[in-house]
Amino acid sequence: MSSKTKQNLADSKKMSAELFCLTYGAMVTEMLKDYEDPKDVTIQLDKMGFNMGSRLADDFLAKNANVPRCVDTRQIADVLCRNAIPCYLGVNATVTNWSNGDRDFSIILESNPLTELVQVPPHLISAGLSYSQLIAGAIRGALEAVHFKVFASAVPESSNSNTEIRIRFDQVLKDSIPAGEDD
Amino acid sequence: MTIYNVYIFDREGQCLFYDEWFRTKQSGLSKIQEYKLVFGMMLSMKSFSERLATADSNQTVNFYKTSTYKMTFLESATGIKILINTDPNANGIRELLHKIYQAWTETANSAARLISSETEPDESFLKSRVKQIVTKHPCYV
Numbered sequence: 206m207s208s209k210t211k212q213n214l215a216d217s218k219k220m221s222a223e224l225f226c227l228t229y230g231a232m233v234t235e236m237l238k239d240y241e242d243p244k245d246v247t248i249q250l251d252k253m254g255f256n257m258g259s260r261l262a263d264d265f266l267a268k269n270a271n272v273p274r275c276v277d278t279r280q281i282a283d284v285l286c287r288n289a290i291p292c293y294l295g296v297n298a299t300v301t302n303w304s305n306g307d308r309d310f311s312i313i314l315e316s317n318p319l320t321e322l323v324q325v326p327p328h329l330i331s332a333g334l335s336y337s338q339l340i341a342g343a344i345r346g347a348l349e350a351v352h353f354k355v356f357a358s359a360v361p362e363s364s365n366s367n368t369e370i371r372i373r374f375d376q377v378l379k380d381s382i383p384a385g386e387d388d
Numbered sequence: 389m390t391i392y393n394v395y396i397f398d399r400e401g402q403c404l405f406y407d408e409w410f411r412t413k414q415s416g417l418s419k420i421q422e423y424k425l426v427f428g429m430m431l432s433m434k435s436f437s438e439r440l441a442t443a444d445s446n447q448t449v450n451f452y453k454t455s456t457y458k459m460t461f462l463e464s465a466t467g468i469k470i471l472i473n474t475d476p477n478a479n480g481i482r483e484l485l486h487k488i489y490q491a492w493t494e495t496a497n498s499a500a501r502l503i504s505s506e507t508e509p510d511e512s513f514l515k516s517r518v519k520q521i522v523t524k525h526p527c528y529v
Contacts, residue, residue: 260497262466267490274446274465351465 222295226321233336243334250335254342261343262350265289278307278374281353285344286312294318294340308374311360314340317368335359341370352378389527391484392457392473394518396492399467401427405492407515409522411473426471430461451481464489478527491517 236246266272269288275281286298296318302311317337325336335341341357348355354376360369393408403423415422433449441447451460453476462470462485470485470492495514522528 263464263468263493264497266464266466267486267493270486276446350467352467 222318223322226319226323229319229339230323233334237329237334243329243332247333247335247338250338251342251345254339254344255346255349257339258343258346258348259350260346261289261293262347265292265347266351268292275351275353278310281348281374282310282312282372289347290314293343302371305373310372312344312370312372314368314370320368330361335361337368337370340368341372344370344372349378354378389475389478389529391475391478391522391525391528394473394488394522395423395426395469395471396488397423397427397469397471401431403427404496405511405514405518407518409519409528427469430469430471460485462486462489468492474527480525480527484521484525484527487521488518491521 233246233250236249237243240246240249265288269292272284272288273280275284282300286300290296290298290312294314297315299313299315300310301313303309317340319337319339323336325334330336335358337359341359345355345357353374356373356375358371360371390410392411394406395403396405398404401424403420406419406423417425430449433452437449438447448463449461451458453459456476457473458476458478458481459471459473460481462482468489470488472481472485472488474481492514495517
């Protein structure tokens with residue numbers, strides 16, 4: 206499976222990770238100017254990530270036909286770490302910190318491509334900026350597209366370069382049947 | 389063997405794409421009505437078969453078959469539904485459906501479309517992609 210995802214990565218259109226990282230940084234800086242409150246920036250990053258994630262879900266499923274339908278959070282975490290994150294971020298990830306009867310877990314990214322060349326000022330972090338919330342939002346969006354409602358947040362960067370994304374499973378969403386088809 | 393026609397529906401039952409190749413007889417309904425009925429039938433079959441299921445597990449409806457055609461279903465985890473009508477003895481249709489799904493995601497999520505913020509994917513481009521995939525399939529013609 207892992208060799209397959211690597212192949213996928215190789216033949217997809219690539220851009221330089223550094224350029225991407227700098228562009229992202231410039232965008233967040235610009236947003237900090239526009240929104241003033243760092244908390245609002247975090248919310249916007251989450252929204253952007255959500256929109257990306259809900260589209261990536263289809264892309265992921267189309268590329269990985271043999272991923273099974275997940276039935277519990279352990280499986281969700283496994284697919285995220287083994288297939289989805291290496292495929293789209295190009296880094297390895299591990300799951301830890303299970304709690305609340307398997308409803309909460311953390312994903313630790315081995316390295317965070319978004320923060321490679323970035324130092325987020327501590328006063329912005331304490332003011333509520335979560336720099337990598339985009340990734341958390343993308344995970345939330347992708348899981349919502351496959352009917353799992355979760356809450357995801359990027360835990361503020363600690364001294365080591367790992368980024369922790371905390372995920373709390375909420376509920377399984379049901380498909381609604383279109384109304385008014387009786388005519 | 390023949391491949392007759394294909395429908396792609398979104399989660400809400402909106403028909404996103406339709407094309408046909410060797411469909412010599414039409415249903416006599418308006419296209420919109422036909423889409424609604426096809427989608428409704430699929431939903432009903434799904435819920436009915438779930439009710440009758442002998443074990444509590446995640447099951448899927450794969451196809452139904454008459455003496456003259458077979459309708460194969462594919463539902464992605466995101467709720468995109470693709471239905472295709474073929475000759476009853478056609479095989480390898482699941483793989484074909486998956487290829488169509490791939491083509492659809494690539495077209496629907498293409499960067500150009502996201503930037504121009506159009507709601508409809510590029511119809512003619514998708515049409516040619518799907519046609520290419522279908523005509524390549526051994527069961528076509």
